[in-house]
Amino acid sequence: MASRWAKVLGAGVVVVAAGAGVAWALTKPDPHPDTYWAGLGEPDMVNGEHLFWAGGCASCHSAPNATGDALKVLSGGRALPSPFGTFHIPNISSDPGAGIGDWTLAEFGNAMTRGVGPDGEHLYPSFPYGSYARLSAKDINDLFGYLKTLPASSNVAPPHELQFPYNIRLAVGGWKFLYFNDRPRVELASADEKVRRGQFLAEGPGHCGECHTPRNALGGFLADQWLAGGPNPEGKGTIPDITPGSRDIGSWSEGDIASYLETGFTPDYDSVGGSMVEVQQNLAHLPKSDLEAIAAYLKAVPAR
Numbered sequence: 001m002a003s004r005w006a007k008v009l010g011a012g013v014v015v016v017a018a019g020a021g022v023a024w025a026l027t028k029p030d031p032h033p034d035t036y037w038a039g040l041g042e043p044d045m046v047n048g049e050h051l052f053w054a055g056g057c058a059s060c061h062s063a064p065n066a067t068g069d070a071l072k073v074l075s076g077g078r079a080l081p082s083p084f085g086t087f088h089i090p091n092i093s094s095d096p097g098a099g100i101g102d103w104t105l106a107e108f109g110n111a112m113t114r115g116v117g118p119d120g121e122h123l124y125p126s127f128p129y130g131s132y133a134r135l136s137a138k139d140i141n142d143l144f145g146y147l148k149t150l151p152a153s154s155n156v157a158p159p160h161e162l163q164f165p166y167n168i169r170l171a172v173g174g175w176k177f178l179y180f181n182d183r184p185r186v187e188l189a190s191a192d193e194k195v196r197r198g199q200f201l202a203e204g205p206g207h208c209g210e211c212h213t214p215r216n217a218l219g220g221f222l223a224d225q226w227l228a229g230g231p232n233p234e235g236k237g238t239i240p241d242i243t244p245g246s247r248d249i250g251s252w253s254e255g256d257i258a259s260y261l262e263t264g265f266t267p268d269y270d271s272v273g274g275s276m277v278e279v280q281q282n283l284a285h286l287p288k289s290d291l292e293a294i295a296a297y298l299k300a301v302p303a304r
Contacts (some may be wrong), residue, residue, distance in 0.1 A: 027173025029120050031110035036137055040105070043145025044138075051143040053285035054205040055132070059278040061092050063155075074099070075153035080126055082233060084219065085162035087126040095152035109140040115176065122172035124160070125180075125219065133182040134204035179220035185209060186226055186301050198297025201290055206283070211239045211275070228304035237274070245303030257295035262288065 052058070058066070061074040075098075076091035093099035100108060107118040115122060115129040123129065135143070165171055185203045188195060202208045213221045214230030222228075229241035240248040249257065256267045261283045264272040272280045283291065 027170070027177050029114075029116045029122055029173070030176075031114050031116040031120070032106070032137075034106050037104075037106040037109050037141075040138055040141040043142045045142070045146050045149070047139070048142035048144075048146025050286060050290070051135070051139055051205050052146055053282045054201055054290070055143070056207070056279060056282050057092070057147075059282060060089050072150045073153050074147070074150060075155040076157040077155055082126060082219075084166040085160065087124060087160050087162075088157045090157050091153055091155050092147065093153040094148050094150060095154055098154045098156050099152060100147070101152060105141060105144055108144045109137065112140055112143075113182075115172070115180065122169045122176070124169075124172060125175060128207040128210045130180055131204055131207035131210060133180070134200060139205075175218060175220070178218070185221075185223070188297075188300050191300065194293050195296045195300050197290070198293035198295070198300075201286075201294050202297050206294065208242070212242050225304055227298075227301055232275075241304055242298055243301050243304045244299055249298075250303070254292065254295040254299050257298055258288070258291040261291045261294060 057074060058071040060078060060080070061076050062071045063073065063075050064078055066073065074091065074093045076089045076093075078089045080087040080089055091099040094101040096102040103118055110116040111118070111123060111127075112129060113133045113135060115125065115127070117123050160167070184199065186199075188199065191199065209221060209227060211233060212227045212229055214225050214228060215221055215233065227241065227243050229239050229246070232239050240246060242249055244250050249260075252260070252267060260266055260272070261280060264277070264280045264284070266272075283294075
């Protein structure tokens with residue numbers, strides 16, 4: 001009898017070990033190989049700066065209430081409240097100690113597009129790498145090159161304040177398994193070059209869906225409600241629907257949307273407000289053709 005139970009126990013251990021091995025294989029950090037980042041040449045600083053503004057880097061990583069040139073001092077330190085706890089946004093300036101000044105292109109690129117930190121750890125998706133995953137290796141090289149030209153800061157952000165189990169980084173691998181991918185958020189049949197450019201900007205560096213798409217209890221997007229608005233992920237108020245079915249902007253033309261992104265004024269001469277102020281100020285740095293592309297994409301997505 002003892003021998004029989006020993007065999008049962010042994011089989012159970014094997015099954016558990018095998019299950020754990022499969023779970024680890026499916027959820028472990030998965031950076032790009034070093035060869036993915038090789039041979040990219042000198043960065044295009046113009047494209048790098050466009051990506052900097054499109055990606056809203058200053059809105060999160062500059063000091064609270066920064067304006068003007070101070071927006072380019074990416075010292076971190078802002079608090080980002082969420083249903084899972086408070087995230088403290090890190091320093092990504094060119095400082096080699098407090099910032100990312102000693103990071104390699106591969107380390108930066110894997111953080112941006114794979115959610116993997118320089119020590120091989122999962123990064124929390126409060127950093128929108130789920131959107132940035134749509135940037136190419138060249139885009140990453142251009143952005144990294146531009147960030148290196150910005151001022152250094154020695155500020156060190158405090159650690160995140162997260163409750164169990166959200167403070168377990170290994171669990172982020174499970175979240176990635178469920179929700180992380182670099183596929184288009186919506187399939188747009190017969191999309192022309194302008195709409196495809198807008199899709200890249202809005203779904204990628206612009207990460208519009210991070211605020212404008214509702215989420216489930218685990219923080220994953222409700223895919224069938226893309227850009228349909230919902231509760232503010234930072235905890236207060238709501239974020240509007242920006243699809244063609246929106247009561248807020250559904251009746252706006254492409255020109256109205258592009259003008260709003262450029263000037264901050266609505267078609268009825270109201271002005272941008274709330275958290276959208278910083279977003280609009282960032283996007284206003286982009287070429288008008290890019291703003292028109294974003295507008296074309298927003299008119300092409302399914303109405304909600």
